[in-house]
Amino acid sequence: NAGVTQTPKFQVLKTGQSMTLQCAQDMNHNSMYWYRQDPGMGLRLIYYSASEGTTDKGEVPNGYNVSRLNKREFSLRLESAAPSQTSVYFCASRGQGNTEAFFGQGTRLTVV
Amino acid sequence: GQQVMQIPQYQHVQEGEDFTTYCNSSTTLSNIQWYKQRPGGHPVFLIQLVKSGEVKKQKRLTFQFGEAKKNSSLHITATQTTDVGTYFCAGPGAGGSQGNLIFGKGTKLSVKP
Numbered sequence: 001n002a003g004v005t006q007t008p009k010f011q012v013l014k015t016g017q018s019m020t021l022q023c024a025q026d027m028n029h030n031s032m033y034w035y036r037q038d039p040g041m042g043l044r045l046i047y048y049s050a051s052e053g054t055t056d057k058g059e060v061p062n063g064y065n066v067s068r069l070n071k072r073e074f075s076l077r078l079e080s081a082a083p084s085q086t087s088v089y090f091c092a093s094r095g096q097g098n099t100e101a102f103f104g105q106g107t108r109l110t111v112v
Numbered sequence: 113g114q115q116v117m118q119i120p121q122y123q124h125v126q127e128g129e130d131f132t133t134y135c136n137s138s139t140t141l142s143n144i145q146w147y148k149q150r151p152g153g154h155p156v157f158l159i160q161l162v163k164s165g166e167v168k169k170q171k172r173l174t175f176q177f178g179e180a181k182k183n184s185s186l187h188i189t190a191t192q193t194t195d196v197g198t199y200f201c202a203g204p205g206a207g208g209s210q211g212n213l214i215f216g217k218g219t220k221l222s223v224k225p
Binding site: 031033035040041042043044045048050056058090092094098100101102103104105106 | 118121142143145147154155156157160162200202204205211212213214215216217218
């Protein structure tokens with residue numbers, strides 16, 4: 001099983017450019033999440049999707065949009081990238097109930 | 113909003129010394145999870161605690177959930193270089209089990225051989 005797959009692994013953007021981070025899971029999980037990780041800040045939730053067709057804001061949603069395309073896929077879009085969005089982004093998924101979260105390998109994004 | 117606070121932020125130990133990280137929530141938690149992230153890696157699930165006062169062990173790691181279900185700790189006995197990484201606690205946020213998962217800021221452990 002691949003688990004949670006994120007693409008791309010690395011990306012450099014210029015300020016103002018847009019891009020979409022892709023995430024797919026093959027574990028038939030209902031819930032999917034996007035986190036960003038910055039030094040000393042831990043993992044901060046950007047958006048999550050408790051089930052197909054629903055999305056909710058997390059702690060730091062400004063500047064981002066998400067799409068739960070189907071049960072497998074949950075994408076994160078930066079419409080106009082800013083240097084403050086330089087970070088490592090992790091996608092995660094969880095099954096039904098209070099189960100463990102599985103994380104993707106992460107996307108290291110630099111906005112210059 | 114709900115917060116999960118974790119201390120210390122950093123811990124440097126000599127190999128063989130013990131290590132403890134503490135997690136405190138502003139609200140009662142139905143459960144708490146612990147994750148480990150190796151340098152350059154992604155968080156990996158270690159364990160989940162559900163019951164008040166629960167204690168679980170994994171080899172040299174001991175996890176505790178407080179009686180009030182608002183705090184938790186992870187204790188590593190006789191650290192090894194393989195223990196290096198950042199340890200996170202996480203609790204359920206809004207929406208219960210299908211809602212968000214709130215992480216503490218983590219404790220970064222370094223071990224000097």
